[in-house]
Amino acid sequence: MAKGEIVTVKIEEMDFKGYGVGYCEGKPLKVRGGILGQRVAVRVKKGKKGRAEGEIVEVIERSPFEVESPCPHFGECGGCTYQNLSYENQLKIKKDVVLKLLEKEGIKDFEFLGIERSPKVYGYRNxxxxxxxxxxxxxxxxxxxxxxxxxxxxxxxxxxxxxxxxxxxxxxxxxxxxxxxxxxxxxxxxxxxxxxxxxxxxxxxxxxxxxxxxxxxxxxxxxxxxxxxxxxxxxxxxxxxxxxxxxxxxxxxxxxxxxxxxxxxxxxxxxLGLKFKISAFSFFQTNSYGAERIYSTVREFAGDVSNKTIFDLYCGTGTIGIVMAPLARKVIGIELVEEAVFSAKENAALNGLENAVFIAGDVSKKLREIKEKPDIVVVDPPRSGVNPKALEDIVNFEPEKIIYVSCNPESFARDLRLFVDKGYAVKKVKAIDMFPHTYHVELVGLLEKS
Incomplete structure (x- = not known):
């Protein structure tokens, strides 16, 4: 495939960033706006690291999964990618993307709990x-x-x-x-x-x-x-x-x-019965109903924590730690952004939680200063995943459980592989659809010491 060449491909799969993927001359071609099942003419342009990407010149054959978008802005607005797919097909695509990435990293012998629907499919953003x-x-x-x-x-x-x-x-x-x-x-x-x-x-x-x-x-x-x-x-x-x-x-x-x-x-x-003060610039999950499903899953994976110490790493405004604190012996949250830690402390006080401590600083550095040993570690890192030094420190604490929350299936699968290589076993994975009509998907994974 040469840059500028127009080729015809069938979109055979979707990737985790919402691109359609077709194959030309046996090589993958990522197509922006491509939909599973479409046959399209694509103008080739070289992507990063030599990978080929392309833009649609013509839709030769519509996808059998395509439906009329209920949104008059779809196609012109850059907000949604999947408005022209039924919700059931959106969920299937996201599930398949997650499973393929886990398979690629050799993650197996775990219980996949499927993908949970967003409680609201429309009007969900806050x-x-x-x-x-x-x-x-x-x-x-x-x-x-x-x-x-x-x-x-x-x-x-x-x-x-x-x-x-x-x-x-x-x-x-x-x-x-x-x-x-x-x-x-x-x-x-x-x-x-x-x-x-x-x-x-x-x-x-x-x-x-x-x-x-x-x-x-x-x-x-x-x-x-x-x-x-x-x-x-x-x-x-x-x-x-x-x-x-x-x-x-x-x-x-x-x-x-x-x-x-x-x-x-x-x-x-x-x-989940707890109050959160959200300022004009605070980070907060943009689907409140979906957020409850994530945090309920974290609680479920953690099990009985009444006598446990929990580390909440990359804790942001402390939402997960605050959700866990009423059930746990103690929660220690660490977050780099000082304003977020201030909000976490404020929200802990708002709920009368005296067993939740939040620390501002780099996770990998602060972990080496803490004397307490966690029974359970919850990580909810940025899209890039867990810092390698922090990952090493987490493993050195030897927690009985690690609960990994992620908005990036690729870094999620990669980091699970690293934890497995260091003696942990992936027990459960659940996908949660926080953002209907987009390619985004949230994941919660449970790892236990082998």
Whole structure:
């Protein structure tokens, strides 16, 4: 396959990043936007490390699994990848991807508990970051990035993975911005005022937080917009409206200064009977209902922990540790980001938990300073997986159980192999669909000392 050549392939499988994979001249060709079962003409371009990737020039034969997408933005918006597949087929693809990666690493003789459906298939997201910009025709828009494009924005006012409160906040804000003739930020020139609209909702607790992100290039009072929000017929309770200032050139929501325009700067969510304070910039799982399924699985895999010490590594805002603390003798959480550790301590206090300790620092370094020995170690690392030094230290503690939570099937399978090579056996693996209509999947694995 030469770069620029157009070849015809059938998509025979999907990879863990949502690419379709076909074979040409016996070699794999990754196809962005390809769907299992399609026959497509593909323009070849070389990917990283010599691997071939390609883009679809023409769909010659539709996939037998393809359905009409219920979302009018699908195909143009870059948010979802699987809206044109039935939910059952989405689950099957994710399950097959996980099993293939585990097989590739030689992980066998374990109980695979299948893939659990998201409790909500539509309207499940509790957070959205909308971008102010222009669409491909140059018209003002507020929504998500167009598929594969950095500058273009799609007006996603009919998105079905959020509930009506998000759509209502988006429409109110967009119409207000047009009425006031407020300039939208231009990422090419770095000029303009309105940058992002961030909406967070406590799905289970019914609280709503709206954050308007702007530059400092203009002075504007949002009092009348706040009143519009307050008088809107939201299904949830509006607890706060915020104004964040962000002059950074990077395409990210960065807080350089925060003003509370109304109410408070956080909301309270409940998971498994425990309360969590979520600030405007706190990390929290974006599917609250799915998060409960992950944490319930961690509890199930841990078993009776009434006399156990648990290490919660890469603990973030401490959600897993806090979920385990009411059942355990002691929980020690370690996280690099100090702000996240502050939130973890705050949430432990909010729930009256005195047996949960959270430490700020590099996991691999802090593990060598701790004198206590864990009975169970829970790891929920970043997508890159467990730091090799930290993995070595975990094994040296000789915990009876290791529970591995992951959002990346590839690093999950790789790290399980490393634990197996160091004397642990994979007992159970469960996949949980946290993000319907995307290629993402969450995994929980149980390892025990051989």
């Amino acid at each position: 957070k959205m970051e909308y971008t102010f910009g222009t669409d491909r025709e140059g018209k003002k828009a507020l929504g998500l990035h167009r598929k594969g494009k950095f500058y273009d924005v799609v007006m996603t006012d009919k998105c079905n993975i959020v509930d009506e409160d998000f759509t209502k906040a988006l429409s109110l804000t967009f119409n207000y911005a047009l009425e006031k003739n407020l300039p939208f930020y231009d990422k090419k020139t770095h000029e303009g005022y309105l940058r992002y609209l961030v909406v967070r909702k406590a799905s289970k607790n019914g609280e709503l937080l709206i954050n308007i992100v702007t530059t400092t290039q203009l002075k504007h009072k949002f009092d009348d917009l706040v009143e519009l929000y307050r008088s809107a017929n939201f299904s949830s309770t509006l607890v706060g409206v915020l104004h964040t200032y962000n002059d950074s050139w990077s395409d990210a929501v960065i807080c350089e200064k925060l003003e509370v325009l109304y109410g408070r700067d956080y909301l309270i969510e409940e998971l």
